[in-house]
Amino acid sequence: MKAFKYLIWFFACALTIAGCKKDNYSLSERPDKSQIKFDVIQDLETDPGGNTVILVNKTPESIAIWDYGTGKSNRDRDTIHFAFAGDYVIKFAAETGGGVVEMDPVTVKVTADNLNYVNDPLWNFLTGGVGQEKTWILDYGDHGIFDGPLSYYEPLTNWQQMQDGTAKLGWAPAWKDNQWIIPEADKASTMTFSLKGGPFMKTHKVTEGVDESGTYFLDADGKTLTTSGATILRSQSFIANATNWNNNLVILSLTENQLQVGVRRTNSEGDYLYVWNFISKEYADNYVPPETGPKLPDAGFDPKFEPGGLLTMITGASGYQTWAIDGAGNAIDWIGKGNGWTKSSNDSRDWGWNASWDAVAGNSWIRFEKNGMKYFRNQEGTVTTGTFTINEATNEVMLNGNLLIQNTGNWMSPASNTLKVIKAFPEESDTKGIWFATSYDAAKDEWFAFHYIKQ
16 A cells, blocks of 8 residues: 555656646747749730739748849738839748748849839829939928928828828927938938839938949839838938838828838837938929018017006906816927927827826816915816916016926926916917916027916
């Protein structure tokens, strides 16, 4: 019996050890090239000259990696078109569980031009047409189209949204105020798209210090651009912020004079769309600035009050007035040299105004009382009190023992208890509200301000 109990104990321990043993995982072995199957088929019925080519990945559980010279693809089955006669080298690789297997290139011979594949108006805008070439430069804000070479849009912004006006702009910085974006030297950088014998692309990049020659493909239906052997003009300091500078770059606008190309940001700053703003060199060379006088400041900027007028406006006709952030309208703005930038809270959505501010604005208010010069803040149900004073000479309101509405932990949360009334409408405050500036950037002559409206 003792021996029997010992055997039971021994097998139980063995089973326990076996159950606790770690699995030994390993990658699959890389397949031999003979195991990789793919087809490159010229569709001679569609194009007797061989312009239409069908690419087929026939290798199960693999990801296709195609490079056909004028573009790239990861589709298992894709149809491509070569508009011009010539020899084209098609490279295929299969990404498998054991690694990437590169196959021998396949050369296809196209014996005739089929210019139907490049006769879309967008091809003409980009290149000037068959047999032509067109040079583009980044717009530094000097030619009446864009304010600078770079705009920020939400990640999935597309052509149709730009056309119908629903694209969500994050930021469109003026280069003159944000020269950190790209050096002035890159005003001399150029990017040329050609249809002289083929879809060829050349770049001259000053600060990158390179001259590139390559090819490109414009998907006029999908509104994307793919390049090979060259990349679009960009700021050298932004290159590491995105991993894809070649494949399926989104075209957001393309006309005779302007081009916008979007590249997804992939670094730790988070997903966003860098949109590079180009103008044709011919347009830039022939641009004549319109004759205009100095830009007038926004209506209501640096308001003038009668003695006691500012106090009357913020405390109301009855001696007390409640105000709230205009979250549903235009809640915040950067007012530079008298001119605001935002038209609505969505203009700075997510990187500035965001959902947490929406919540705060919807549940908070402030109130000024003339009797005793009292100030109240309801911060999402918590009411704090203090007093305030006014400097009529500077249009400043000083809060004693309190602040404007807060959003704890957010970088825009106002920390100053001195508020500059930077925009106001003494006769129209019921409908237009008041702008309280909480900080000032002397180098840009720019105020950061919150827009409050009457409740």
